[in-house]
Amino acid sequence: xxxxxxxxxxxxxxxxxxxxxxxxxxxxxxxxxxxxxxxxxxxxxxxxxxxxxxxxxxxxxxxxxxxxxxxxxxxxxxxxxxxxxxxxxxxxxxxxxxxxxxxxxxxxxxxxxxxxxxxxxxxxxxxxxxxxxxxxxxxxxx
Amino acid sequence: xxxxxxxxxxxxxxxxxxxxxxxxxxxxxxxxxxxxxxxxxxxxxxxxxxxxxxxxxxxxxxxxxxxxxxxxxxxxxxxxxxxxxxxxxxxxxxxxxxxxxxxxxxxxxxxxxxxxxxxxxxxxxxxxxxxxxxxxxxxxxx
DNA sequence: TAAATTAAGGACTATTTATATCCTATTTAT
DNA sequence: ATAAATAGGATATAAATAGTCCTTAATTTA
Numbered sequence: 001x002x003x004x005x006x007x008x009x010x011x012x013x014x015x016x017x018x019x020x021x022x023x024x025x026x027x028x029x030x031x032x033x034x035x036x037x038x039x040x041x042x043x044x045x046x047x048x049x050x051x052x053x054x055x056x057x058x059x060x061x062x063x064x065x066x067x068x069x070x071x072x073x074x075x076x077x078x079x080x081x082x083x084x085x086x087x088x089x090x091x092x093x094x095x096x097x098x099x100x101x102x103x104x105x106x107x108x109x110x111x112x113x114x115x116x117x118x119x120x121x122x123x124x125x126x127x128x129x130x131x132x133x134x135x136x137x138x139x140x141x142x
Numbered sequence: 143x144x145x146x147x148x149x150x151x152x153x154x155x156x157x158x159x160x161x162x163x164x165x166x167x168x169x170x171x172x173x174x175x176x177x178x179x180x181x182x183x184x185x186x187x188x189x190x191x192x193x194x195x196x197x198x199x200x201x202x203x204x205x206x207x208x209x210x211x212x213x214x215x216x217x218x219x220x221x222x223x224x225x226x227x228x229x230x231x232x233x234x235x236x237x238x239x240x241x242x243x244x245x246x247x248x249x250x251x252x253x254x255x256x257x258x259x260x261x262x263x264x265x266x267x268x269x270x271x272x273x274x275x276x277x278x279x280x281x282x283x284x
Numbered sequence: 285t286a287a288a289t290t291a292a293g294g295a296c297t298a299t300t301t302a303t304a305t306c307c308t309a310t311t312t313a314t
Numbered sequence: 315a316t317a318a319a320t321a322g323g324a325t326a327t328a329a330a331t332a333g334t335c336c337t338t339a340a341t342t343t344a
Contacts, residue, residue, distance in 0.1 A: 001145055001222065001229045004331065008232060008249060015248055027290065041333055047292070059291045060341025076256060080143065087143045090150060107153055110272045111145075114218060117263035121256050130252045141247045146302065169319065183304055189321070201320045202312025 007083045009037045009045050012141060014079060017055065018071045018127060025064035035141065045083065052082030071131070077122035087122065089115040149225045151179045151187050156221060156269060159197065160213045167206035187225065194224030214271070219264035229264065231257040 012035045020026060028046055032039040046065055049055045056068040067074075080087050088094040089111045092102070102108050154177045162168060170188055174181040188207055191197045198210040209216075222229050230236040231253045234244070244250050 001143070001226055001231075003143055003232055003253075005233075006332075011249055011252070029290085038333060040335080043291070044293090044333090050291095057291060058341080059289085059339070061289045061343065063290045063341065065291085076252060084143055089143075090145055091147075106157055106273065107150060110153070110218060110269075113267075113272075114263050117266075118260045121259035121263075124259075125255075127252075130255075131248065141243060141249050148303075171319085180304065182306080185320070186304090186322090192320095199320060200312080201310070201318085203318045204313065205311080205319045207320085 003080060004084060006041070006045055007080055009035070009042060010049055010079050010083045011076065012037065013042070013045065013049065013065075014054065014067070014071075014074060014127060015131065017065065017067045018131060022070070023066055025058055025062065025066050027064040031065070048083050049079070052078070054078060054082055070128070072126045072128035074127045075123045075125065076127075076130075077119060080122065087115075087119060089118065145222060146226060148183070148187055149222055151177070151184060152191055152221050152225045153218065154179065155184070155187065155191065155207075156196065156209070156213075156216060157273065159207065159209045160269060160273060164212070165208055167200055167204065167208050169206040173207070190225050191221070194220070196220060196224055212270070213273070214268045216269045217265045217267065218269075218272075219261060222264065229257075229261060231260065 013031050016031045016035055017026060028042050029039060031037065032042045037045075046055065046057065050057050050065070050068075053068055054074060055065050057063070057065050077087070086095055090107070091097055092099050092105070092108050093111055093115055099105070099108065155173050158173045158177055159168060170184050171181060173179065174184045179187075188197065188199065192199050192207070192210075195210055196216060197207050199205070199207050219229065228237055232249070233239055234241050234247070234250050235253055235257055241247070241250070
C-alpha cells in the first residue's frame with residue numbers, strides 16, 4: 001500500500017533537480033549528500049528515471065544529471081511509474097497480469113474504480129504545482 | 143503500492159459473508175473452500191477483521207463468522223485498515239511514524255494531499271454499493 | 285594521449301516483509 | 315464426554331526491497 005523507499009528517493013531527486021536552474025547538471029554525488037541517499041543505490045534509481053525520460057544524464061568530468069522535462073510536466077504518478085511500473089492497487093490490476101476471470105470478478109471490479117481515482121489524483125498536479133509556495137524551506141526531509 | 147494478498151482475502155471474505163443472509167454464521171472452512179484461501183491463513187485474517195469489529199466470531203459446533211456491521215456501512219478503506227493498518231502512501235505518513243521534519247518536508251507535504259484523496263476514494267462507497275448489480279456472477283475471482 | 289571524473293550496468297548480499305504452517309488452548313452444542 | 319469450531323503464539327519459507335561491489339564506458343581537461 002506504500003511507495004517504496006526507492007520511489008521516495010526518486011521524488012527527492014526530482015525535487016533536488018527542480019531547485020537548481022533548468023538544464024544545469026548536478027552530480028549524483030551531490031544529490032546523494034544533500035538528500036542523504038546511499039550513493040550507489042541512488043545511481044540505480046537515477047537510471048530508472050533516465051530510462052523513463054524524466055531526467056537526462058551526462059558522463060565524464062562536470063557530468064551529472066538534470067531534468068529532461070519541465071517541472072510542470074512531471075507528476076508524482078510519472079515518478080512512481082518510472083520506478084515501480086504503473087501503480088496497481090492489486091496484483092490482478094497490474095498490466096502484466098492478464099486474469100481470465102476479470103469480467104466476473106467482484107474484487108477486480110471494486111478495486112478498479114478506486115484505482116482509477118487514485119491514479120487520477122496522482123496525476124492531477126505537477127511537481128511545479130506542488131512545490132509552489134514552499135521555496136527555501138526544503139532543507140530537511142522526513 | 144499494492145494491497146497485500148491477505149487484504150484481498152479479507153475483501154473476498156467480506157463479500158462471501160455478504161452473500162448469505164444477514165447474521166448467519168459461516169465456518170471459515172466454507173469461506174476457505176469457496177474462495178480458495180489457505181485455511182489456517184484465513185483464520186488469521188479473520189481475527190484481524192474481528193478485532194476491527196467488522197465481523198463477529200463464534201466458536202464451537204455450528205460456529206463460524208458473520209458480519210458484525212451491515213454491508214452498507216463497510217468500505218474498502220475499513221477492510222484495508224483492519225488488515226494493514228491505516229493506509230499510508232509513504233512510511234512518513236503512517237500513524238506510527240512521528241517524523242520531526244514533517245513541517246518542513248516537501249515529500250511529506252506532496253504525498254499528504256494525494257493520500258487524503260486516495261483515502262476519500264477508498265471510503266466513498268460501501269461494499270453494498272459496490273456489489274449492487276452484480277448478483278449471481280461472483281463465482282470466480284482473479 | 286593520459287589522467288581524472290562521472291555515469292552505466294551486471295552480479296551479488298543483506299534485510300525486511302509477506303505468506304503460510306504447526307501446535308496447543310478455548311469455547312460451544314449435542 | 316465428544317466433536318466442532320475459533321484463538322493465538324511460535325516458527326518456517328518465500329518474495330520483495332534495499333544496498334554493495336566491481337568493471338566498463340563516456341567525457342573533459344591537463
